[in-house]
Amino acid sequence: MAKKTTRTTRGDAPEATAKDPNPAAAGLANAEGEDTLIGRTVTINRPRQELYDLWRDVRNIPLFMVDVVSITPLDDLRSRWVMKGPGDTRFEWTSVIVEEEPGYLISWATEGDTDVSNTGRIVFIDSPNGRGTIVRATFTYDAPAGALGKLVAKVTQHDPRMQARRALRRFKQLMETGEIANAGSPVDDR
Amino acid sequence: MRALTWQGKHDVRVETVPDPRIINPRDAIIRITSTAICGSDLHLYDDVIPGMKSGDVLGHEFMGEVVEVGPGNQKLKVGERVVVPFVIACGQCFFCGKQQFAACDNSNPAEKADASELAYGYPMAAAFGYSHLTGGYPGGQAEYARVPFSDIGPIVIPDGVDDDKVLFLSDILPTGWMAAVNCDIESGDTVAVWGCGPVGLFAIQSALVLGAHRVIAIDHHPHRLELAKSLGAEVINFEETRVNEALAELTGGIGPDACIDAVGMESHGLSPDNLLDHIKVKTFMATDRVHALRQVIMATRKGGRISIPGVYGGVADKFPIGALMEKGLTLKTGQTHVQKFSQQLLDLILDGKLDTTFLISHRLDLEEAAEGYKNFKEKQNEFTKVVLKPKFTRH
Numbered sequence: 001m002a003k004k005t006t007r008t009t010r011g012d013a014p015e016a017t018a019k020d021p022n023p024a025a026a027g028l029a030n031a032e033g034e035d036t037l038i039g040r041t042v043t044i045n046r047p048r049q050e051l052y053d054l055w056r057d058v059r060n061i062p063l064f065m066v067d068v069v070s071i072t073p074l075d076d077l078r079s080r081w082v083m084k085g086p087g088d089t090r091f092e093w094t095s096v097i098v099e100e101e102p103g104y105l106i107s108w109a110t111e112g113d114t115d116v117s118n119t120g121r122i123v124f125i126d127s128p129n130g131r132g133t134i135v136r137a138t139f140t141y142d143a144p145a146g147a148l149g150k151l152v153a154k155v156t157q158h159d160p161r162m163q164a165r166r167a168l169r170r171f172k173q174l175m176e177t178g179e180i181a182n183a184g185s186p187v188d189d190r
Numbered sequence: 191m192r193a194l195t196w197q198g199k200h201d202v203r204v205e206t207v208p209d210p211r212i213i214n215p216r217d218a219i220i221r222i223t224s225t226a227i228c229g230s231d232l233h234l235y236d237d238v239i240p241g242m243k244s245g246d247v248l249g250h251e252f253m254g255e256v257v258e259v260g261p262g263n264q265k266l267k268v269g270e271r272v273v274v275p276f277v278i279a280c281g282q283c284f285f286c287g288k289q290q291f292a293a294c295d296n297s298n299p300a301e302k303a304d305a306s307e308l309a310y311g312y313p314m315a316a317a318f319g320y321s322h323l324t325g326g327y328p329g330g331q332a333e334y335a336r337v338p339f340s341d342i343g344p345i346v347i348p349d350g351v352d353d354d355k356v357l358f359l360s361d362i363l364p365t366g367w368m369a370a371v372n373c374d375i376e377s378g379d380t381v382a383v384w385g386c387g388p389v390g391l392f393a394i395q396s397a398l399v400l401g402a403h404r405v406i407a408i409d410h411h412p413h414r415l416e417l418a419k420s421l422g423a424e425v426i427n428f429e430e431t432r433v434n435e436a437l438a439e440l441t442g443g444i445g446p447d448a449c450i451d452a453v454g455m456e457s458h459g460l461s462p463d464n465l466l467d468h469i470k471v472k473t474f475m476a477t478d479r480v481h482a483l484r485q486v487i488m489a490t491r492k493g494g495r496i497s498i499p500g501v502y503g504g505v506a507d508k509f510p511i512g513a514l515m516e517k518g519l520t521l522k523t524g525q526t527h528v529q530k531f532s533q534q535l536l537d538l539i540l541d542g543k544l545d546t547t548f549l550i551s552h553r554l555d556l557e558e559a560a561e562g563y564k565n566f567k568e569k570q571n572e573f574t575k576v577v578l579k580p581k582f583t584r585h
Contacts, residue, residue: 045282045284045287132284165304166301166303167300169300172283172295173280173296176280176283176295176296177216177280177281177282177283177296178215178216178262179214179216180214180299181296181297181298181299181316181338182213182214182299182338183299183302183316183322183325183327184210184211184213184328184336185246185326185327185328186207186208186245187243187245187246187326188243188326
C-alpha cells in the first residue's frame with residue numbers, strides 16, 4: 001500500500017529520496033497501489049538522442065541488465081519480459097510503453113493483472129552545466145510476497161533497487177566506453 | 191601461466207592459473223618483464239584489507255611487452271614495451287576528462303561498485319591486483335596480464351631504456367610526485383615528509399625537483415634515513431627526537447610550509463573497531479598511523495598545506511579538526527591520477543632529472559615471490575624494494 005505522507009515543505013528533492021517516499025507522488029502513470037518507489041540518476045557523457053535510441057529498443061536492454069531470461073518485442077509498444085528471481089523462480093510480465101517523447105522520455109507500465117506489477121519512467125535531459133546527459137530512472141513496483149519477498153530479493157542479489165543501480169552503471173559504461181567493465185577474474189566464477 | 195596468488199593471511203603462493211585473454215575490445219595482453227611488490231601489497235599479505243578472495247592474482251606495479259591487442263585499441267602495437275598504471279581508467283567519463291583518473295566512473299564492474307559506494311558515498315575506480323572493492327582485476331605479479339582500456343593507461347617506453355629505470359611509473363613515482371604537487375610548493379618553502387618508504391623517498395625527490403628550498407624527512411629505519419639524506423633531505427629520527435619541536439626549531443619557529451603524510455593507515459582498512467584498538471596502543475609512527483597524521487597537522491605552519499599520499503581506509507578518532515581549521519590549513523589527498531603524470535615523469539627520467547633505480551634492493555625470480563613478501567614485511571630496513579622478474583637469470 002502506498003504510504004500517506006503530509007509535508008509542509010517539499011523542497012526540490014526527488015520524491016524517491018524522501019525518507020517516507022510516496023509512490024503515488026512520483027508522477028508515474030498507473031502507479032496506484034504500488035508499494036515501493038525507486039529513483040536513480042546518472043550522468044552520461046553522450047548525447048541524449050543516442051542514449052534514448054539504445055534504451056528505446058528493448059532488445060538492447062539485456063546488454064546492461066542482468067537477470068534477464070528474455071525480453072521479446074510483441075509490437076512497437078509492448079514487450080514480454082522474463083526475469084530470474086531468487087532460487088529457480090521466474091517472473092514474467094508484459095510491459096507497455098504508455099508515454100514517449102523521442103529523445104527525452106519513455107514511460108511504461110505492466111499490462112493486465114500480474115503479481116509483479118511495475119511502472120516506470122526514464123528521462124534523458126541535457127546537462128545544464130555541459131556534462132552530457134542526465135539520465136533519471138524512476139519506477140514503482142509491488143514486491144512479490146511483500147516485505148519477506150523484499151528481504152529474500154535483497155539477500156539473493158535480486159533486489160530491484162540493486163538491479164536498477166547496476167543496470168544504470170553498465171548502461172553508462174557501455175555508452176561512454178563502448179564496453180562493460182569485467183574484471184575477467186577466474187576467482188569470480190568460483 | 192605462473193602467478194603469485196593470495197590465499198590468506200601471510201600465505202601467498204606462485205601457482206599455475208589460467209592465462210588471461212582479451213575480453214573487451216580495448217583490452218591488451220602484456221607479457222610481464224618486471225613487477226614490484228608494493229607497500230600496499232603487504233596489507234593484503236596481512237589480511238587487513240576487506241574484499242580479497244582466495245586465488246586472487248596480486249600485483250599492481252608492472253610492465254612488459256604487448257603480445258596481443260583487442261580490436262578496439264587503435265593505439266598500442268604488439269611488441270611495444272609499456273608500463274601500466276595501477277589505476278584502471280576509461281578515459282571517457284567526466285572524471286577522466288578532468289584528469290582525475292583515480293576517480294574513473296567506469297572501470298569498476300557494476301556489481302563490485304556497491305561496496306565502495308556504501309563505504310565512501312560514491313563508487314571507487316578499479317585497480318589491478320587488489321581488493322574486489324576495487325574490481326578484483328587480476329594483477330601483474332604473473333607472466334601475463336590483461337590490461338583493460340589499454341589505449342588510455344599504458345605508456346610506451348623507448349627501446350634501450352632499462353625496466354628498472356621506468357617500472358615505478360606504474361605507481362610509487364607518480365604517487366610521490368602527486369604528493370609533492372599537492373603541496374603547491376612556493377619558492378623558499380620547507381617541506382616535511384613523514385615516512386621514508388618508497389613513496390616518501392620519491393616525494394622528497396619530487397619536492398626538490400618542484401622547487402622546494404628544503405626537505406626534512408622523518409622515519410626511524412637508519413637505512414631509509416640514509417637514502418633520504420642521499421637524495422638531499424635533512425633527516426629526523428623520531429625514535430630519538432621530539433619531532434614537532436625539532437621541526438619548529440629547524441624552521442626558525444615558523445614551521446614547515448607543507449607536510450606530507452607518506453605513512454598512511456591502510457592496514458586499518460574499513461574496520462572502525464580495529465582502528466580504535468590501534469589508537470589505544472603505543473604511538474610509534476610505524477604502528478600507529480593516526481599519530482603520524484595528528485603530528486603532521488600539529489607541525490604544519492599556520493596557513494600551510496598538507497598532502498596525504500598515505501592510504502587511509504576507514505575512520506579516524508581524535509582527528510585534530512580544531513588545529514586544521516584554526517591554523518587555516520589546506521589538505522589535499524587521494525589515490526594517484528597516474529595517467530596524468532606518466533609522460534611528464536618519463537621525460538624527467540629520460541632527461542636524467544629523476545632516478546628511481548637507487549630504491550631497488552632486491553631482484554628475484556617470480557617463483558621466489560613468496561620469500562620476497564616475507565622479507566619485504568619483516569626486514570623493512572634492508573628490503574627497500576623488491577622487483578620480480580619472470581624467468582629471471584641472475585648475472
